[in-house]
Amino acid sequence: MHKPIILLLLLTSMTGRAQLRWTKADSAYGPMPASMHVYSAVDTFHGFPFTGYYASVRLKDRKLLFTAGTGQGKRFTPSQYYQLEQQPLxxxxxxxxxxxxxxxxxxxVRDGRMLAYNVNTLRGTGPDSLLYYYVTRSAIGIDRKRRADVAWLFTDSTRRWPYAxxxxxxxxKGQDTTxxxxxxxxxxxxxxxxxxxxGGGPVLIHDGKVFISDREEQLYPGEGREGEHLPRTAMGYTRDGRLIVLAVEGRSSGAAGITxxxxxxxxxxxGCYEALNLxxxxxxxxxxxxxxxxxxxxxxxxRPIPAVFLVKWQK
Known part of the structure; x- marks a missing residue:
């Protein structure tokens, strides 16, 4: 056996990490700008069938607009948002x-305005059933200079900006209901x-390292390592200024989903420096x-949903 192959096997056994094989899928979803690419993987991941896609988009491309849309009290399917939002990328x-x-x-947040707010107060359970948890849940944002950030937020409808x-x-914890x-x-x-x-949660990557804050955000508490295999959506960003949008199929014979x-x-x-589950x-x-x-x-x-994240051509 050649030395490079032996080394690869040793590294795999030492890390215990499976690697997915991603293939560029631009031709199936074009046209799109040179700053945006789509990748797909139909593979096996940790012994389970896997199907997933991710988009990689350069944040500094001034031809693109990163924004959000809401149903304003209603829910629409992503395809309906595609029509309502004038056919975004x-x-x-x-x-x-x-x-x-x-x-x-x-x-x-859309155009610098908070249109919806995080859940900040949760009723305690068990020994804490008479108390309330005050939590900070995570979100991913893009500022005016097209810099991305993931932070844990506390929102207040009387304030213009979230506390990060x-x-x-x-x-x-406390006894106040609000x-x-x-x-x-x-x-x-x-x-x-x-x-x-x-927003969504929990955080998955913080400062370039895997860090799952499911317990702190009271989202799927304790599920992080050995939780249920589900369809998943996530977003993150890389140090070189690319936005990563991931979607993983699940609940089918050909796609188990992921934890x-x-x-x-x-x-x-x-390559995400920070990322969160949605x-x-x-x-x-x-x-x-x-x-x-x-x-x-x-x-x-x-499924009809009340909000979506969008990437559009800049008018």
């Missing part, structure tokens, strides 16, 4: 939401002045020029 699901009220439960915690998520920034007992925040932002830990591994391998399951859907990439897992097809 990319449409992807993002926020968590209420099926009953159609309310976004994660932050949405860049170094770590904050969790506090939290304020003072409930967190932490002053290490800054105003998060983003032009565009969408949060596996999702983090994939984003790390794609709403998944039946909501996961990524359109490129109006064409589906993964197949949505709901029997009815695309």
């Amino acid at each position: 990319l449409v992807v699901n993002c926020t968590y939401f209420s099926f009953t009220t159609n309310q976004n439960l994660s932050v949405v 915690f860049e170094d770590r998520p904050i969790v506090a 939290a304020s920034i003072y409930s967190l007992n932490d002053i290490g925040w800054k105003w998060w002045k983003m032009r565009t932002a969408v 949060l830990q596996e999702e983090a591994e994939i984003l790390h391998d794609l 709403d998944g399951g039946g909501s996961s859907c990524l359109l490129i020029n109006g064409k589906e990439t993964i197949r949505p897992s709901d029997a009815a097809g695309q």
